[in-house]
Amino acid sequence: MSSNDIIVSLDIGTSKVRAIIGEMNNGAINIIGVGSADSEGIRKGAIVDIDQTVQSIRNAVEHAERMVDIQISDVYVGIQGNHIGLQTNHGVVAVSNEDREIGEEDIERVLQAAKVVALPPEREIINLVPKQYLVDGLEGISDPRGMIGVRLEVEATIVTGTKTAIHNLMRCVEKAGLRISGVILLSLASGVMSLTKDEKMIGTVLADIGAASTTIAVYEQGGLAAISTLPIGGEFVTNDIAYGLRTQSDQAEKFKLKYGCANVADAADDVKFKVTRMGSNVEKEFSQRDLASIIEPRMQEIFQLIRQEVRRLGYGDKVNGYVLTGGAVALPGTLALAQLELESSVRTALPDYIGVKDSAYSSGVGMIQYVSKYMGVRGAGAVKNSKASSSAPSRKAGPAPSSKPGMFERIKNMFNEFI
Structure with a gap:
């Protein structure tokens, strides 16, 4: 497997860090490795602890490496946020x-x-x-x-983005022992994966609902026309569940993923689960409908805020549909609720690859497609077989060699290569 056949994307989110290895084969993309790790050191989309973020990146990359027995050396990094x-x-x-x-x-x-x-x-x-x-x-x-x-x-x-956010992100990736092949706006990457050519032409909103934020990208006349970030996402739903059921946040997240439903009308009364409440050892029984009655108001608020933001951007009457992606849209009943609140045609976008058929992977897979389509495969995400490179210095051993160009010099050179 040559280095020119491989593209590696790194999506550093508030709840998860995801590394995806894509292999180019006669112009087609195959996803051969996926790594995921809990995201530590990031709050509300911003890096608040460099060391914890570095460790999360290493965990995700090592997870992906173990799947295909190779060592990742170069990655494309996704970026988003309200500074864009x-x-x-x-x-x-x-x-x-x-x-x-x-x-x-x-x-x-x-x-x-x-x-x-x-x-x-x-x-x-x-x-x-x-x-x-x-x-x-x-x-x-x-x-x-x-x-x-x-x-x-x-x-x-x-x-454009703020230097502070860009440099902190790149610093974390470099401290994890990885070289950065490029930085890509996640809304552009998701647009390549999630939207058709016609949808980009007629006016479509791509709403990426993540853990701590919702990114709204308006596509019109074939390209990205406007972008905005709302400070609300799936974490708010989890916090509501924790408060409503009086339980720990990690337990609330598990209940949301296992029993959650975004639409009360679609929830079942006969699906029951028991919750150990904070401050006592007593378990209380709840139904899926009880849980949905907590989730639905928050999801309604998210969609209402999306619609208001699209209007504020000046595209209220120009939008012909919405496409939803991101981890928070995986809840059953989300599509029906979105169609009701947005009063427009709505669909969800999922990557059509084995192992990543989850809306949470849309951005990571989209980065691989974006690189292969617009930036060429040459030099993209080079990897080495871990067995063949056993004599080489380990990526985990420490920082990159000092013979490399300085970080800021490489940032400057890298930006000059983008298309």
Whole structure:
């Protein structure tokens, strides 16, 4: 297995850290390894403890490594949060070839020209997403390679984030002994996996409901048009259950996953479970309907807030449907409740791969698809067979060798490679 065949994604969430190993085979993607670990050191989507986050990353990566007996050295890292911002920019260059045929170098130069934008000192570019190319004024070109022209232009969406959030995330990954091949906005990655071409054109909201936050991405005219993050997610449902049943949060999470239902109308009275209440050793019996009566109001609130935020972004009348993804949408009854609250067509998106058919893996699988489609496979997520590399220094042994470029220098170089 060569390193060029492998892409590894790392999704660092509030509740879980997930590492996914994808193998490229004649243009098709196979998911060959999945690792998951409880996320420690992250609260409400922000890193609050570097060491705990590093250990969670190591646990997830080691879990994925054991599945396929390889050692991961390079990963693509997903990023999201309320610090993310979008802005559009325009790049123009003259075609450099004598025969006026547009090549890779011209495309790279015009993308670099589109990155020349005034940013506040605390912000950096994460991704550059071309919306369309123009060749001598001809619009609507998605790939100008091989075309003849004198003037090449690009209209692009620039994704930016705060340096603090980006550097802390990268610092955690590097301290875990991994090299970063790229940083990808999770909403872009989820969009590749979850949305069809038509859905991106007509106006669709992709709502990723995670543990501590809900990310709203509005797609229109084939690309990402707006993005926002709400500080509410599945953890709030768990906290409501813990409060309502007077039990520990970890027990509330187990009851939610095993017996939870987001719609009271779909819950059963004859499904019973016993809860050991805090402050006593007495067990009390509850039904699935009792549990649903706690879950439904919070899920209603989440969908109502999503709808209000879409209106605030200015897309209330432009949206033709919603697509739900993220771990919190796996509860039975979620789809029916969402259709009622959002008053629109709604569906859930699941990765169609063995081992990851769960909405919680949408972002991680989407990153692999995004890399293979837009960033090329070369140099992506290189891995080594653990047996063949037994003489090499262990990834777990400590920090990366000092001969590598400095972290900030590599961040700067990395951002110059994005498409």
